[in-house]
Amino acid sequence: MLDRLTLPQPWLSLMLFVVWQFLSGGVSGGSAVLGLLLAWGIPQMTQGFWPERPSVLKxxxxxxxxxxxxxxxxxxxxxxxxxxxxxxxxxxxxxxxxxxxxxxxxxxxxxxxxxxxxxxxxxxxxxxxxxxxxxxxxxxxxxxxxxxxxxxxxxxxxxxxx
Structure with missing residues (x-):
């Protein structure tokens, strides 16, 4: 259950939220809620398409x-x-x-x-x-x-x- 609440791609989620706010013409309550839903939902739906996380150690x-x-x-x-x-x-x-x-x-x-x-x-x-x-x-x-x-x-x- 907790796996569904996490963000599999946090940087993608942040980018989606910010881009949605720009596209919606400003920050309002409705656009923020929809932006959060998109920022959470799109990475959840596309999780199987993403390769494993980069292994940059240094x-x-x-x-x-x-x-x-x-x-x-x-x-x-x-x-x-x-x-x-x-x-x-x-x-x-x-x-x-x-x-x-x-x-x-x-x-x-x-x-x-x-x-x-x-x-x-x-x-x-x-x-x-x-x-x-x-x-x-x-x-x-x-x-x-x-x-x-x-x-x-x-x-x-x-x-x-x-």
Whole structure:
């Protein structure tokens, strides 16, 4: 009985309540009651669709990871811009990246980070979730791409998730 009264996704419930208040044109008694019912009911009805909770064990390491990613995005943007302006032909390559991460959220974060960085995009994740296929816009050495991703991103994600 108490399981039905809990909020399975508290952040989703809070977001639903706040969005409902904005959509209803202001806070009133009726909109607050309906917002609370929606904030409780929708997560209850969709509970089976949600994966298990993320297993980030060392969440305090995320700001430094985010800082590295934002720095790399800025640097890669300049590098890709310079490649375009200079007229030099890029050396595109498909690189297979061996994963040492096990957590699905960590793998998703790594794949997203690679795709957010200009000049690289994650094309595919293997069925066994042990390899990523990455397209690099300008890569002279496949191993250099693998080493850079491991040192800059995967190692930090391992520290967060293990």
């Amino acid at each position: 969440w305090w390491r995320f700001p430094s990871y985010l800082a590295v990613v934002l720095y790399d995005i800025a640097v890669a943007s300049v590098q890709v811009g310079w490649l375009i302006v200079s007229g030099r032909k890029p050396r595109p390559a498909f690189v297979t990246y061996p994963l040492s991460l096990d957590d699905p959220l960590a793998i998703t974060l790594l794949a997203g980070t690679i795709s957010l960085t200009p000049g690289t995009v994650t094309v595919d994740v293997s069925d066994d979730q042990r390899r990523l296929l990455i397209h690099a816009l300008d890569a002279t050495d496949d191993q250099a791409v693998v080493d850079a991703i491991h040192q800059r991103y995967e190692r930090r994600l391992q520290e967060m998730f293990q």
